[in-house]
Amino acid sequence: MEARELAYFVAVAEELSFTRAAQRLGIAQPPLSRAVKQLERRLGVILLERTSRRVALTVAGQVLLEEGRRALEGLAAGTRRARRAGRPDPRLTLAMKAAGDGGLLPDILAAFESEPEAVAIEVLFCGFGEQAALLRGGFADVGLLHGRPDLTGLDSETLLVERQVVVVPVRHRLAGRAVVTLADLDGEVMPRWAGPPQGDADGLEGPEVRDAGQLMQLIAMGRTVAVLPESVRAYLGGDVVCIPVLDAPPTAMVIAWPEQSRSPALAAFVRAATGVVAHRGARWGPDGDRSGAGVREW
Structure with missing residues (x-):
């Protein structure tokens, strides 16, 4: 054929x-x-x-x-x-959504630079849920994915397991609460994700969003609220607040790459990522656990 x-x-x-x-x-x-x-x-x-x-x-x-x-x-x-792979200036392309690194990327890049196989890293920012398709399509070499992505054709390692928070504008009716439940979000306008769903709360269908910047602006304007991984706290402005959602299931961040890849640089990057997580877990593991487990629960 x-x-x-x-x-x-x-x-x-x-x-x-x-x-x-x-x-x-x-x-x-x-x-x-x-x-x-x-x-x-x-x-x-x-x-x-x-x-x-x-x-x-x-x-x-x-x-x-x-x-x-x-x-x-x-x-x-x-x-x-x-x-x-045949370019004279070898590099790895990392696919991720903006603010989608759980605060790990600076440490991962620093650890990767010390690897003998290190090459330049090109970051390809994408919309919600687009990373897996970019990896399968050959547009990226490695990706950081959240939630429950379709990993068909990909190998992966879990890096973080985080609890979820709801992000609301500062004048929202829930803004002063220490914690909320999913039931408290009944009737709230939720975003329509351009990719696979990222939140777990049911609500009224709101505006479609493709990236974190657009989402945060819509939340600040009072157009929507969103249930997101807790690491989003590091990227919030003063016009929104986040509140832990007690009964929202934990969400994972994984590092993924095409199956059967033989790239030494890719292997070194994955090794650097998992090493950073193991190191952080050893120092700041959940409930004081200093076992150094490879998956840290935030």
Whole structure:
């Protein structure tokens, strides 16, 4: 099977039209039709049912569409990774949302610089929940992810497990409380996350947010409140406050990277990250625990 033929088939299968697929690919329709027929001959199955009025996927075509998408995405990701690996100035690209390092990144970078395999670090700031897709797509080498991300195709290590707090404007009805429960947040307007959900409280659907700066501004304006990891405290301005949510489940921050990576620089970065967490846990572990466990609970 040739990648070109597979790409042509995926375009037709998604458009369910040879005419629209040819326009999308920027080619004439006859060579597109020949390529799909050639692919069917290679596989020995019918992929598309064609009539004068419609194009429909067969069962085999539906299977190849899903598998073909993954194969083409993997090919594109491999191309990006190979190009980055072959650059004359080697570097690692770290994907993370703004203020999404739990306060660990400065120490991680300092520890990484002492590693023999250290290279330059390029930080790719992204919106909520976009890190995993950037890693799978070959746009980034390593990422810091929160909550319950889809780690399909990725290896990972948990760095932090944090309790959650609700961030509200200073004039909010709950602003003076020492603690709250999820029930106290009933009826509050919650943000619509552009990626996977990051909070656990139910509420009225509010504005869509993509990054931490936008979210904090909306909270300060009284447009929404949000349930976030407690490490967000380090980035708050004077116009918002955070209150622990007693019954919100803990949330984790993980470091993740593509499966089967063989990059010595990446291995050194992960080693530096887990080493920083172990060191902090040994000094300031939960409830005075000085065991030096690799996962610190904040």
